[in-house]
Amino acid sequence: MNTATIVQKLWNYCNVLRDDGMSYGDYVEQLTYLLFLKMADERSRQPYNQASPVPAGYDWASLLRKDGDELFDHYRHTLEQLGRQKGLLGLIFNKSQNKFQDPAKLRRLIVDLIDKPGRPGETWVSMSADVKGDAYEGLLEKNAQDTKSGAGQYFTPRPLIQAIVDAMAPRPGETISDPACGTGGFLLAAHDYVVKHYPNMTSAEKKKLRGESFKGWELVQATARLCAMNMLLHGIGSQEFEPIAVGDSLAADPGERFDLVLTNPPFGKKSSTTIVGEEGKVSKERDTVERDDFWATTSNKQLNFVQHVKTLLKQNGRAALVLPDNVLFEGGAGETIRRKLLHDCDVHTLLRLPTGLFYAQGVKANVLFFDKKARRQNPVDQEAVDLRPAHQHALHAQDRSAEAGGSG
Numbered sequence: 001m002n003t004a005t006i007v008q009k010l011w012n013y014c015n016v017l018r019d020d021g022m023s024y025g026d027y028v029e030q031l032t033y034l035l036f037l038k039m040a041d042e043r044s045r046q047p048y049n050q051a052s053p054v055p056a057g058y059d060w061a062s063l064l065r066k067d068g069d070e071l072f073d074h075y076r077h078t079l080e081q082l083g084r085q086k087g088l089l090g091l092i093f094n095k096s097q098n099k100f101q102d103p104a105k106l107r108r109l110i111v112d113l114i115d116k117p118g119r120p121g122e123t124w125v126s127m128s129a130d131v132k133g134d135a136y137e138g139l140l141e142k143n144a145q146d147t148k149s150g151a152g153q154y155f156t157p158r159p160l161i162q163a164i165v166d167a168m169a170p171r172p173g174e175t176i177s178d179p180a181c182g183t184g185g186f187l188l189a190a191h192d193y194v195v196k197h198y199p200n201m202t203s204a205e206k207k208k209l210r211g212e213s214f215k216g217w218e219l220v221q222a223t224a225r226l227c228a229m230n231m232l233l234h235g236i237g238s239q240e241f242e243p244i245a246v247g248d249s250l251a252a253d254p255g256e257r258f259d260l261v262l263t264n265p266p267f268g269k270k271s272s273t274t275i276v277g278e279e280g281k282v283s284k285e286r287d288t289v290e291r292d293d294f295w296a297t298t299s300n301k302q303l304n305f306v307q308h309v310k311t312l313l314k315q316n317g318r319a320a321l322v323l324p325d326n327v328l329f330e331g332g333a334g335e336t337i338r339r340k341l342l343h344d345c346d347v348h349t350l351l352r353l354p355t356g357l358f359y360a361q362g363v364k365a366n367v368l369f370f371d372k373k374a375r376r377q378n379p380v381d382q383e384a385v386d387l388r389p390a391h392q393h394a395l396h397a398q399d400r401s402a403e404a405g406g407s408g
Contacts, residue, residue, distance in 0.1 A: 032225060129234045170260055171198070175259050194209060216245070296333035306321065322367050
């Protein structure tokens, strides 16, 4: 069965569940739980014979045996029990909830759609990673296109990701990170690039690619869950190796360093915490990130991500970072960070993106490419590529030269 057929089959059933009030996002989450259990069951059978990480009594077979209210209760208990586990199980099932309203519809999804994905005898595990991974990506994209869900903020358009990864050209053995990984688009595109362009990798290189090469951070638990499942379907990660960490990547220097950092941090310039006082008075305090490895202290999230990416890079490491318009051309902390970045790193390319690329409308953005090494002697070597219509403002060569030349 091809990718489009699977996506259409699963998405058609989502429209049935919409009548019960289930959102697109809820549907993709429920699919994630059930797909994980089904694939763990398949791997425990011939010819794989792998030990299942799922505790007995809470596995796929236990769901198949039940129906009606008994199935409903058991599914709820299964999610609760698996959410207490460690490793990849805990990451995928933490804080999971049953969002179905009708036991019959849950039963149909289990028996008719997930237990029998395609032709007789076909299994999810036997499908190529391209097919099942792309099918899941298709569902994530449909969810992102549903503007009511708000999921678009976690989803960078795949053609943009592909273009950035093609420009960065990752190689076997390199470590790759995304400190704001969303549903994992950059990490997966980098994985696919290496597989496609290096078909003759050794078994050791392949093992490292699957189990050691990628690391992502995601602040939102529900999004991290989708990312972990997305990567698992593409063959990355295991119960022993979690490629995704849940938490605020800006909170501290993780100590790890990477050859490549590819990221599209969340837009929205200021970080703040809402505080409700004793009398119900609401106020906001800016969350200023203070770190010894940062050049400047600021509450501007984008500026903090620029500094964080610099920290994550190994010496001679390479970065590509999506940023809103003019974030580096602000005064104060922005000016300090711009000068230090141009002095300490080789900031070689600024790509100005056309508007309308993102699911959040009206976003104007750029891709900043830099290497963690001494800057080039001739600042004119820096390159700006403007993909916007001619009537919009372009960054002229003399502006770039003046900016680089005055950076100290």
